[in-house]
Amino acid sequence: MKTDMNTFSVYFAKRLIAATLLFTLVVLLTGVASAQSGNIDWNGWNFSYEAGADRSGLVLKDVAFNDMKILGKASMPVMRVEYDGDVCGPYADIMSTYTFEPARAGAPDSACDNKTLCERTFTQNGQEKLELGLNIQIGEYQIYQSYYFSPDGTMDARVFSRGLQCRIDHNHHPHWIFDFDIGEAANDQIFKNDNQLQTREFNDRKGSSQFWTIRDKVTGDSVTLTPSADDGVFDDFSQWDVAGRRYKSSETGRWLWGARGEIGNLHNNGESIDGEDVVFWYITHLRHLSSEGSILWHASGPTLTVNSNSTTPEPTEPTNTAPTLNFTSPANNASFAAGANVNVTVTASDAEGSVSNVKLYLNDQFVRQENVLPYEWGANDSSLQNLAAGSYTLKATATDNEGLETTKSITITVVDDSQPTPTDPTPPTTDATNLLSNPNFDSNLSSWTSCGGSTATTSVNSGELLLDNGGCVYQEVPAIVGITYKLSCDAKRSGATWTSVYLAFSNSNFATLESEITPVTTTGYDTYSVSLTAPADAAQAVAVMYAEDASYFDNCALVVDDGSTDPATENLIRNGGFEFGLDGWFSCANANNVSASNVSNSGAQSASVKSGGCLYQEARAEAGASYTLSCEAKDSAQSYTALSFNFSDASYQTLTTDTKVVDTSEFAVYSSTLTAPANTRNAVVVFYSEGDSNFDTCSLVKN
């Protein structure tokens, strides 16, 4: 069958989804929002948090007080808003990452100026408190969703709102979800007040003095949830104050029901919640009169109080606690010039006894133990002398007279003299010094941090990094705004899902600013690299390796990229001569119709494409640059065979195409030169043949 070009395009559109399409007004969105997350360990409270997870505002996870777990998760998926008289709205305020808004500067206390996530401590009525809050703007509304923690075991969940979307009185109905895991996920019960057991999933309303108790059926440990003064009363729009549900993963995440969703009608199957993993919904009804103006904060939310059944006996003698320990110098994230001698000083003390010793480690290698004050290291410690460029972790461990230990770590960076320091305002010109420590994995995983899940494989064998099943490692180094960095690694994979080398920049709060990724596509070692310029506010570059199949990495480097390491003649096509079979190439049609062939014009092999077979490979390309694709090709059957050269944008929509019909029965050179249009992200090379064709010696170079 002879196929014209139109049919050819349709063919590709169906298979490669990179063919020419009309009306391509693509609203390409970044999609990967920069969440903020971390862990808190403060006065008996221990939990992790993540801002914006599952569009649920500030989410707390694995909340424990004095080692007693109380919550698997606390979140706020929606605040429904109804205006009187059906004149304005309604709205569903959903606190996704897109709604985060830094707080205005200029408050009397500047602890949270210009911050999206506010973390601060304060003293109130003689008691110290920890506050964690998220600043949000939705339309004209300003929202502050927050949690307050006290050392006495109380935790206040609050949402503040202010602003006027319309000059109409209205009600706010924030919905909290508390996934209680008291002690563990199972065996929880919900009581109205402290004595009315709720055996089945329920909806309820609070009376004048009601509270709820969530208790572990086995241990008796419990949490009391008490409404606050302005939690309001239900109305027609939001008819319930609380709901008890049995935990299901799909029911504790995103809010999908818009402004009109009513918890009373959701997730209620009448299932048993007596001694199960339970979820407690709490809804408040906060009235806002337009006459109150737009400045007054309106706040509501419950208070949770931890009640440990295993009451702690009054100590007859002081309980020993671990010693305190802090680095005096150097400061965390301090930078030194290459060859520097680093002096380390720590302070350590013990409230009930004495400090027996303090040990210091450099990248987990023991340096020396100090048994008496002052706890100092430096001039007499060779491992702290003449440090080479790289990132180092200093770890100190203090041990008291009863053997309790406290460990603290800081990171320092040593920068080559020809490298700029983080405070050096002068950009470097050319410097290929590797900024990574242990880049070849010769010292196992030293200087690398694992970021894989619990089932991931992360190991080093014979100087090669092996990652599998979601394995991930990363290393951070200080970055300088405006400088282009290049991350490269030799890598190979064994499967077909996803392996990648990834470079990102984050700010001083570790929020991601920009990132670039390159997939690893070959089963044999090849060099994969990615370049990116540190954007404004960049504080560190993050080098990440990730793999879902068994994949190997070696010889990684993060260098300042001045372009000299990327000569114009570099072939951007991997395995263009097919000497490694079809490594790096992907089928875009029936995979049985493409193979490695011993018929070749140079070397030992070529790519055989026939009977509607299709092969393609992508390479990163730069908008505005000119590229030349060249391949040797032939079609023995003299049917339709083509070499296609495309540029596509970040959503893989084709921006421009040049197709060369292969009409020779012997190998001949087919080439095409194109300039990458605006918004180009990838160059795509495609072989297609309805006959019996071979392709060989392909190159793609930047002119």
Added chain:
Amino acid sequence: MTYLRREQSRLKRLVLPVCLGSVLVSSVFVLSACQLEPTDGSTNNPTQSSEHKHIIGVDFAGSDSGEWPPVALNATNISPIRNYTQGLQAQNLASSVIVKERFDKHNGLRSIRGNRYASFEVDIVDDKEVAGKDSEGVYARTTYFNYVSNLTIDAWIDSNDQIQYSVEPAYTTQPPENREEEAQAVELAKADLTAKGYDVSSLIGTAMLAFPSTSEIAQTGQNFYTERILYATFGQGNGEVPVYTALVNLSQNTVSNSGEVASY
């Protein structure tokens, strides 16, 4: 009646009954939205709340001084803490970027989302949800919205590491607006208002997803509009009542009901 005309008539109205459901019994949905009978069989009837205290003096009610974020009452020794955990941050960062790339490259999703679409954030599901006995085996999910077909596409990676997706019409569910949509809506509304002679150049624009009113739901039975509609406002910022508003249809790239905010 198109939604635009409905919206136009809605905005011109000054007062409507709070809930029309009790009289518009022909609509099952209105009964759902405004029903007076609780679903658990109790006889308590919801009523319009009038309870309203705003007790400024309680510990966390904040002040009326306009500070953002609010400061707890009588708070002293306020100190910022910095407690971001690099490992967790990098893990999330790496995972979400990698997973987003997988979603974006998926042929099925690329087909169903079309050429004019919005793309939303990736969420990495926490360990309990993945490992729990009621787990659906989802460990990452994202959403797309197709502006041409007006479809909400929910995509996830299942326990076999395969990308799956479901498709819902816009009137069934829609994701909240993202930043690019907000910016697009503000730009379209600004152009429309400017063409009408209003000066919005010194005002701050915002936009948020719009939802049908109670009376519209009575007619359509739908909780969401059939297209992607954002409510845009222009004002002085800082929560003050906006000066101008407009409804922006991102599915059609059109603007309606633009003008000054009504005084009710």
